[in-house]
Amino acid sequence: MSNFLDTLVSRQDMIISALLEHIYLSFVAVAIGIAIALPLGIIITRYRRYAEPIIGVTAVFQTIPSLALFGFLVPILGIGSPTALIALIIYALLPILRNTYAGIVGVDGSTIEAGRGMGMTRMQILRQIELPLALPFIMAGVRTATVLTVGIATLATFVGAGGLGDIIYRGLQSYNNSLVLAGALPVALLAIGFDQILKWIEKRATPKGLKT
Amino acid sequence: MIRFENVTKRFPDGTEALKDISLVLPTHELTAIIGPSGCGKTTLMKMINKLEKPTAGSIYIDEKPINGMDEVQLRRSIGYVIQRIGLFPHMTISDNVALVPKLLEWPKTKKEERVRELLELVGLDPAIYMDRYPLELSGGQQQRVGVVRALAGDPNIVLMDEPFSALDPISREQLQDELRNLQQTIKKTIVFVTHDMDEALKIADSIIVMRGGQVEQTGTPQELVDNPVNEFVRNFIGVERINQKRTFGERKLLEFLGLFSTGWTGDAEKISADSTIEEAFFQLDGSSQDHLAIIQDGRIVAYANDRDLLKAALAKETGVLA
Numbered sequence: 001m002s003n004f005l006d007t008l009v010s011r012q013d014m015i016i017s018a019l020l021e022h023i024y025l026s027f028v029a030v031a032i033g034i035a036i037a038l039p040l041g042i043i044i045t046r047y048r049r050y051a052e053p054i055i056g057v058t059a060v061f062q063t064i065p066s067l068a069l070f071g072f073l074v075p076i077l078g079i080g081s082p083t084a085l086i087a088l089i090i091y092a093l094l095p096i097l098r099n100t101y102a103g104i105v106g107v108d109g110s111t112i113e114a115g116r117g118m119g120m121t122r123m124q125i126l127r128q129i130e131l132p133l134a135l136p137f138i139m140a141g142v143r144t145a146t147v148l149t150v151g152i153a154t155l156a157t158f159v160g161a162g163g164l165g166d167i168i169y170r171g172l173q174s175y176n177n178s179l180v181l182a183g184a185l186p187v188a189l190l191a192i193g194f195d196q197i198l199k200w201i202e203k204r205a206t207p208k209g210l211k212t
Numbered sequence: 213m214i215r216f217e218n219v220t221k222r223f224p225d226g227t228e229a230l231k232d233i234s235l236v237l238p239t240h241e242l243t244a245i246i247g248p249s250g251c252g253k254t255t256l257m258k259m260i261n262k263l264e265k266p267t268a269g270s271i272y273i274d275e276k277p278i279n280g281m282d283e284v285q286l287r288r289s290i291g292y293v294i295q296r297i298g299l300f301p302h303m304t305i306s307d308n309v310a311l312v313p314k315l316l317e318w319p320k321t322k323k324e325e326r327v328r329e330l331l332e333l334v335g336l337d338p339a340i341y342m343d344r345y346p347l348e349l350s351g352g353q354q355q356r357v358g359v360v361r362a363l364a365g366d367p368n369i370v371l372m373d374e375p376f377s378a379l380d381p382i383s384r385e386q387l388q389d390e391l392r393n394l395q396q397t398i399k400k401t402i403v404f405v406t407h408d409m410d411e412a413l414k415i416a417d418s419i420i421v422m423r424g425g426q427v428e429q430t431g432t433p434q435e436l437v438d439n440p441v442n443e444f445v446r447n448f449i450g451v452e453r454i455n456q457k458r459t460f461g462e463r464k465l466l467e468f469l470g471l472f473s474t475g476w477t478g479d480a481e482k483i484s485a486d487s488t489i490e491e492a493f494f495q496l497d498g499s500s501q502d503h504l505a506i507i508q509d510g511r512i513v514a515y516a517n518d519r520d521l522l523k524a525a526l527a528k529e530t531g532v533l534a
Binding site: 108110111113114115116117118119120121124128129132133207208209210 | 261263283284285286287288289292294295296297298299300301302303304311312315345346347348361362371
C-alpha cells in the first residue's frame, strides 16, 4: 500500500498528464461519435429499411476485438492519436446509433399523428416531439458509449496515443504492480465518474411529464 | 361546407378504400361517419386535412379546392382530435392546448387567455390543470384536453377520429353529452368518425353510413331509424334500436307483410299499406269486417285479421322484422 502511494506521489506528473490525455481521447471520441451517430440515427428512422443494415454494420465493428482493431488501423493510418480516436469513435457509434433509432421509433405513433394533424412541419415534429421524448434513450446510449470508450482508450498506448494505458503498460513491463494500479485505478474512477455525471444529465433530460 | 367530388382512394396494393364518393358535409353541423372497421371512414375523414390524398376526385372546403392548399397551413386551420388522445406527454396541459396558437404565432397573452377560456369550457379549472402533465390526468380529463386543443386555433372545421372509443363507458357518455352541449355554443363544422351507432344517433345532426368504401346511406338520425335503405343499414343500426326509437303506433303495415296471409277470399276492409298498425287496429275495430285488405300500389298485397296484427305487435317485442 505504501508502495502504491509512493508511486502515486513520485509519478504524479506522469499520471496527471496521462489522465488528461485519456480524458481528451475519450471525450473527443464520444463527441465525434455523437456528432455522427445522432444525425445518422435520426436519418435511418426516416428510411427504416436501411436501419437494420446500418445498425448491423456498426454492430460488426463492435465484435472486432479492440486490440485487433487498433492493430488493423496502424498500417493504414500510422500511429498517433488520430488512429486511436478513429478506433474509439467506431466503438462509440453503436450504442448511440441504436438508442437514437430505438428511442425515436419508440415514440407513440398517436402523438406524432396528432402533431402532423395539427399542422406541425416535419422539423417541428422532430424537434418538439420526437427528440424530447427519445432523449432519455439517447442519453442512455451516450452513457454506455462513454464508459466503453474510457475502458478501451487504455489500448491507445499501443498506437502511441498515450493515455492511462501508457502507465499500465509501463508497469506491466517492469513488473511494477503499483504502477499498473496507478494507471488502472484512475481509469476505473474516470469511467464511474463520467457515468455518474451522465446519469445526472440523463435524469435532468427526462421530460418532466414522463416521470410520474 | 365540405364537399367530396367523385373521390376514390386506391392503395398501392390495389385495394380500393374509397370508391367514387360524392358527399356534402354541411357547415355548422356535426356529421358522423359510421361503418364497420375497414369501411374507409377514417380515410375519408383524413382527406379533409390531407393526411390522406385521394387517388382521383377533389375535395372542396367552402367551394375552394384543397388540392392546391399548403397542407401545413390547412391543418393549422382545422381542429383534429385523435382516438388515442395523442396529448404530448412532455408538455404541460397549457402547452398542449396552446400548440396550434403557438404554431400560428399568437402573442403570449392571447395564447394564455385562450387556454384558460378553453379549459373552463370543459370544466377543468385552469389554476389547477394548466401546469399539470397529461399523465397526471384521468383518461376522460385527457380527452377533454384533446378536444379543446383542437379548438384552440378557433378553426371552423374540427375532425374527430373515434375520440371517445378508448374511454370507459361512463366518461364516454359524459363526453358525448358535453360535446353536444359544446356544439350548441361553438357551432363548428364537426366531422366525427365512429363505429358506435348509439354514439352517432346521440350526437350527430346527420349520419353517413359507409361500407366497403362506399356510402350506403346519409340522413338525420331520425331518417335512418325510420327508413333504413337496405338490410345492411338496418342491421347496422340494429333492429332493437329501431324498435326502441320508434313507438309501436308509428310502425307501418308494409313492414310486416310477410306475417300476413294472402289466401283470404272473404270480404275485407281496405287499408293502405302505409297505415300504421295502430291505425289498422282502430279501423278494424270500427269495421263490420274481421279482415283488412292491405293495399299497396293500388292492389291488394295481403290480408290481416286481429290475430295477424297482434303477431306484428309481438314481432316488435322479439325484434323479428318481416
